[in-house]
Amino acid sequence: MSSSAILYVKLIGSVVFWGGTWIAGRILAGDLTPYSAAFLRFFFATIFMFFLACRATGKRPSCTGKDILPLAFLGLTGVFLYNILFFSGLQTVTAGRAALIIAATPTFIALGSALIFKEKFTLWKIAGFVLALTGVSTIIGHGNPVSIITEGTSFGDLCIVGCVLSWAAYSLAGKPVMKKIHPIETVFWSCLFGTFMLFGPALYHGLLSEIVSASFIDYSCIIYLALLGTSLGFSWYFEAIQQIGPSKTGIFINLVPVTAVALGAIMLDEPVDLFLVTGGALTIFGVWLTNRN
Numbered sequence: 001m002s003s004s005a006i007l008y009v010k011l012i013g014s015v016v017f018w019g020g021t022w023i024a025g026r027i028l029a030g031d032l033t034p035y036s037a038a039f040l041r042f043f044f045a046t047i048f049m050f051f052l053a054c055r056a057t058g059k060r061p062s063c064t065g066k067d068i069l070p071l072a073f074l075g076l077t078g079v080f081l082y083n084i085l086f087f088s089g090l091q092t093v094t095a096g097r098a099a100l101i102i103a104a105t106p107t108f109i110a111l112g113s114a115l116i117f118k119e120k121f122t123l124w125k126i127a128g129f130v131l132a133l134t135g136v137s138t139i140i141g142h143g144n145p146v147s148i149i150t151e152g153t154s155f156g157d158l159c160i161v162g163c164v165l166s167w168a169a170y171s172l173a174g175k176p177v178m179k180k181i182h183p184i185e186t187v188f189w190s191c192l193f194g195t196f197m198l199f200g201p202a203l204y205h206g207l208l209s210e211i212v213s214a215s216f217i218d219y220s221c222i223i224y225l226a227l228l229g230t231s232l233g234f235s236w237y238f239e240a241i242q243q244i245g246p247s248k249t250g251i252f253i254n255l256v257p258v259t260a261v262a263l264g265a266i267m268l269d270e271p272v273d274l275f276l277v278t279g280g281a282l283t284i285f286g287v288w289l290t291n292r293n
Contacts, residue, residue, distance in 0.1 A: 007243055010236040015252050019259025021229035022095035023267050024221035025086060031218050034087035036210040039202035042079055042195040044226035049188040052235050056184045063181065063189060070177050071189040078170030079194020082163055084201075089159030094270045099260030100139050100280040101160045106253070107132040107290045108168040116172055125290045132286030136161075138279030183238050191230070254284050 028037040053061045063071060089098055107129045114121035137145030140157050153161075170190070178186050199207075214222075240252075257280060264270035 007240060011240045011252050012255075014233045014236045014240075015255045016259055017228040017233040018256045019099070019263055021225055022090070022099045022260040023263050024224045024229065026090045026095040026264070026268060028218060028221045028225075029087045029090035032087075032210050032214060033202075033205045034084050034091075035198060035202040035205045036207045037087045037222070038080075038083035039195065039198040039207060040211070040214075040222045041083065041225045041230070042191050042198065044223060045230040046188065046191040046195050048227055048231035049184070049191050049234075052231055053182070053185045053188040056235070056238075057182050061185045061188050063185075067177070067181065067189075070173065071181075071186070072193045073173050074170055074177065074186065074190035075193025075195075075197060077166045077173065078190050080197040081166040082170065083194070083198070085159040085162040085166060089156045089163065092154060092156035093160055094264060095268060096257075096261035096264035096270050096272065097139060097276060098160045098163075099257040099264075100276065100283055101136050101157070102163055102167075103254070103257040103280070103283045103287060104132040104136045105164045105167050105171075106287045108164055109171045110290045112168055112172045113175075117175070124292060128286045128289030128291070130286070131289060132283050135279045135282030135284075135286055138275060138282060143275035143278070184235060187230075187234050254287060257284065 025037075032040075050061065093101075107125075110119075110125055111121065111129060113119040114125075134145060137148055140153055140161075141147040174186060174190075181189070261270075261272060261276070261280065265272050
């Protein structure tokens with residue numbers, strides 16, 4: 001098999017791994033508190049990311065005093081907030097539905113880039129943003145976007161929308177950081193800081209007792225999330241970015257929610273109705289429009 005073929009196999013593997021995180025997260029959300037699940041995931045992920053960072057850069061991860069605050073902010077938004085909201089939302093929201101809501105994240109990143117970094121927000125991007133927002137509203141409103149205003153939204157859906165905002169903040173804050181620090185090192189530091197932030201709340205919410213009571217399936221999901229969904233997934237994704245560029249690599253991200261919906265239907269017997277498919281298609285097409293060259 002050629003090196004380019006191996007690269008695309010790894011990239012597709014990353015997509016499948018990330019699609020599977022919603023399944024593993026859904027299982028864990030039913031057995032552990034969001035705080036314990038998030039802490040255990042990133043306790044192991046930080047260990048794996050340390051070795052990956054050493055392998056990628058040829059040295060141990062390091063940062064200066066000036067980098068601590070930006071890296072801590074990445075840990076706060078991309079690890080602490082995102083994962084508490086992730087596991088809280090998955091207690092009541094199906095994996096496929098949650099993944100399709102999260103699929104709108106790139107459009108919010110594009111909007112944030114326009115506001116913060118003064119990047120062009122063209123008519124195509126505006127159209128994509130509106131389409132993605134309509135798609136998410138269709139999913140949350142079960143086919144009736146207006147019901148979000150008239151009837152409100154569930155706590156679980158609000159948590160997943162919170163994931164969109166926290167990951168957009170992480171991505172925007174990470175842009176200047178990754179100009180100075182290797183991307184995989186940046187992921188390691190954000191995991192480390194986020195894990196420290198999660199430890200106190202997890203301990204308060206019964207971490208020690210849940211470590212003892214967690215089942216083999218729970219620990220399998222934790223290791224899956226830490227090793228495949230975080231460490232290996234990010235490593236292969238960044239490898240693809242370096243070799244074929246961010247534009248070609250980014251196209252594959254649109255397959256993550258599709259994978260999550262398919263895995264949710266197969267493994268968790270989650271329903272896939274017309275409103276979910278329609279809203280998901282609008283969201284993914286909106287993301288494509290927002291990020292097209």
